[in-house]
Amino acid sequence: MNELILERLEGVSSEPGVYIIKDRNGAVIYVGKAKNLKKRLASYFRKPVQSDLKTAILVEKTASFDTIITGTENDALILESNLIKQYHPRYNVILKDDKRYPSLRLDLGEPYPHLQVVRKIAPDGALYFGPYTAPGAMYQTLKVINKHFKLRKCRNSVLTNRTRPCLNYQMGGCLGPCCMDVDPSVYNEIVREVVLFLKGQTHDLIRKIRQEMLCAAENPDTYELAAELRDKMVALQRVVEKQVALAVDLKDRDIIGLAGSGQSSVITILTVRGGYLTASRHFPFEETLAADGEMMEAFIRQYYERVSFIPKEILTSVPIENQDLIETALSALKGASVKILHPRRGEKVRLIQMAVHNAADEMGRLTSADAAKANLLLRLKNRLSMDRLPARIECFDNSNLLGASPVSGMVVFQNGAPSRRDYRRYIVRTVEKPDDYAAMAEVLKRRYGKGEPSRPFPDLLMVDGGKGQLNIAAAVMRELGLDGAFHLIGIAKKDEAAGETRDKIYLPGRVNPVNLGQDEPVYHLLQQIRDEAHRHAIAFHRSRRGKRTLSSALDAVPGIGPLRRKALLGHFGSIQKVRAATLEELKAVPGISQRVAEALHEVLRRRS
Numbered sequence: 001m002n003e004l005i006l007e008r009l010e011g012v013s014s015e016p017g018v019y020i021i022k023d024r025n026g027a028v029i030y031v032g033k034a035k036n037l038k039k040r041l042a043s044y045f046r047k048p049v050q051s052d053l054k055t056a057i058l059v060e061k062t063a064s065f066d067t068i069i070t071g072t073e074n075d076a077l078i079l080e081s082n083l084i085k086q087y088h089p090r091y092n093v094i095l096k097d098d099k100r101y102p103s104l105r106l107d108l109g110e111p112y113p114h115l116q117v118v119r120k121i122a123p124d125g126a127l128y129f130g131p132y133t134a135p136g137a138m139y140q141t142l143k144v145i146n147k148h149f150k151l152r153k154c155r156n157s158v159l160t161n162r163t164r165p166c167l168n169y170q171m172g173g174c175l176g177p178c179c180m181d182v183d184p185s186v187y188n189e190i191v192r193e194v195v196l197f198l199k200g201q202t203h204d205l206i207r208k209i210r211q212e213m214l215c216a217a218e219n220p221d222t223y224e225l226a227a228e229l230r231d232k233m234v235a236l237q238r239v240v241e242k243q244v245a246l247a248v249d250l251k252d253r254d255i256i257g258l259a260g261s262g263q264s265s266v267i268t269i270l271t272v273r274g275g276y277l278t279a280s281r282h283f284p285f286e287e288t289l290a291a292d293g294e295m296m297e298a299f300i301r302q303y304y305e306r307v308s309f310i311p312k313e314i315l316t317s318v319p320i321e322n323q324d325l326i327e328t329a330l331s332a333l334k335g336a337s338v339k340i341l342h343p344r345r346g347e348k349v350r351l352i353q354m355a356v357h358n359a360a361d362e363m364g365r366l367t368s369a370d371a372a373k374a375n376l377l378l379r380l381k382n383r384l385s386m387d388r389l390p391a392r393i394e395c396f397d398n399s400n401l402l403g404a405s406p407v408s409g410m411v412v413f414q415n416g417a418p419s420r421r422d423y424r425r426y427i428v429r430t431v432e433k434p435d436d437y438a439a440m441a442e443v444l445k446r447r448y449g450k451g452e453p454s455r456p457f458p459d460l461l462m463v464d465g466g467k468g469q470l471n472i473a474a475a476v477m478r479e480l481g482l483d484g485a486f487h488l489i490g491i492a493k494k495d496e497a498a499g500e501t502r503d504k505i506y507l508p509g510r511v512n513p514v515n516l517g518q519d520e521p522v523y524h525l526l527q528q529i530r531d532e533a534h535r536h537a538i539a540f541h542r543s544r545r546g547k548r549t550l551s552s553a554l555d556a557v558p559g560i561g562p563l564r565r566k567a568l569l570g571h572f573g574s575i576q577k578v579r580a581a582t583l584e585e586l587k588a589v590p591g592i593s594q595r596v597a598e599a600l601h602e603v604l605r606r607r608s
Helices: 002-010 037-045 053-061 073-087 135-148 184-198 202-217 220-241 292-304 324-335 347-381 435-448 468-477 520-555 564-573 575-580 583-589 596-608
Strands: 017-022 027-036 064-069 103-106 117-118 127-128 255-259 264-275 276-285 313-316 339-340 394-402 405-413 424-427 460-464 486-492 504-506
Touching: 002 037, 002 064, 017 037, 017 073, 017 202, 017 220, 027 037, 027 053, 037 053, 037 064, 053 504, 064 347, 073 292, 073 324, 073 596, 103 135, 103 184, 135 184, 135 220, 184 202, 255 292, 255 347, 264 292, 264 347, 276 575, 292 313, 292 324, 313 347, 324 339, 347 520, 394 424, 394 435, 394 520, 405 435, 405 520, 435 468, 460 468, 460 520, 468 486, 486 520, 520 583, 564 575
Parallel strands: 255 313, 313 339, 394 460, 460 486
Antiparallel strands: 017 027, 017 064, 103 117, 103 127, 255 264, 264 276, 394 405, 405 424, 486 504
């Protein structure tokens, strides 16, 4: 293998480009770029001993490689990014999606902008603040804004159809643009203040409000306004008191620290706005074989593609190779100059050390948590008399309503934690009457009956049910020639009427359930996996049933076809929100007339 690689290396160009490393199965495991392809690949494969552990592991797993010449470093940078998105190589730095974290959205294109809590940042021209890794902090921020800045709280569909102001207006928390004649310039000034606050420029905002308060206090007719401004200023000062001052120059900057051991690393980013620390976030990466500089560069590129604000200065704990290219790319995104610095002395080194210390602390916490999970899996292995550690556990559960619309859900736990990207949903196709055994058999054959494409196989397969479901699973494995390929267990709910206090765990060929002793964490892990499979299957079944119910309801309304059905779902975002919509909200959907909205509302009301 090494001779083939060295022979292939002789013909590699010295131009800029991208290299694609593959394993023995032909799978892409790493994608990288280089100013000089021949020199970069030679640094991997010509050295008898690698000084870097990560590089040594990558070389060991390499069976072949391909190269693509791009001509320029910038083209190589773009191509590398596209190939990583295409192949998702196992050992590249791939930043996970932020959909699970909420953000605040403010669309300045609306007549009267308002804040929305969203889970996805879209390139729609709106301002986004976040994502907030601590949702509680975000809602506390929103609470301060709602109390002291009179932005509207209602949705756009409500704004255009409301006939009288809501309770927020009555309580003085909103200017009431839905019904009142509000000067857009006055409202936009409030929006500008909110933007300053959310960008962390609270000191500038406090100075602005203090000046307005002093001006209002000079006139007896505006004493009430002065008192209102005073309360707002005091509230903002309390927010500032909770922030930690990190720099005296009051600049906006991000500080990125890297800590890691072996194939595991953590990147911590400290967000400094106006010289004050406003947030910190940790990004753990597993099985990453990139060098520290490559890892930092890949993180910066991916992170700033999805955030709403890029500071003018970014401090990094390790230098990056293509600094000029990355600065140019970030400057284009921001529309202003962005500098990436790797300080070696002065006050900024202290800031870098703080970020690295936080990253190392998070790395230690994760390592301790991983050790606890490994110990838990070892105890489970011993309790079930397994010959391997149950690193990958798959669990199936079926769901139906009186035999109708049967479905099944599969969940995967990797190293004791949910691996949601591996979850699967199955629509049972061959079973027409209520038959849980037949449904289980069909789904198991579809999951494991495809030969090599069915891999990876689990170390432990769980089925929700007692000895009956477990016997079906064992029979299917024998039929597929997988008998003994992995371990099987069934988990059945406790029978409280019979005095049982625990769920029962069954093994194939054994009449009585397994006695797991007093090891409660092992029980809780198996119950957690079973409950997650149950939730997953139930959610899928409800989704299918709801779509079918709504579809039949929409089909019964004259004037609603595929286009209007799509418009309704696109406007409201979910089936549940269509059902809960008022007549005014239905009329606000583009393409839905008064007559169609009234007919649809009546049908949905009757079905509810």
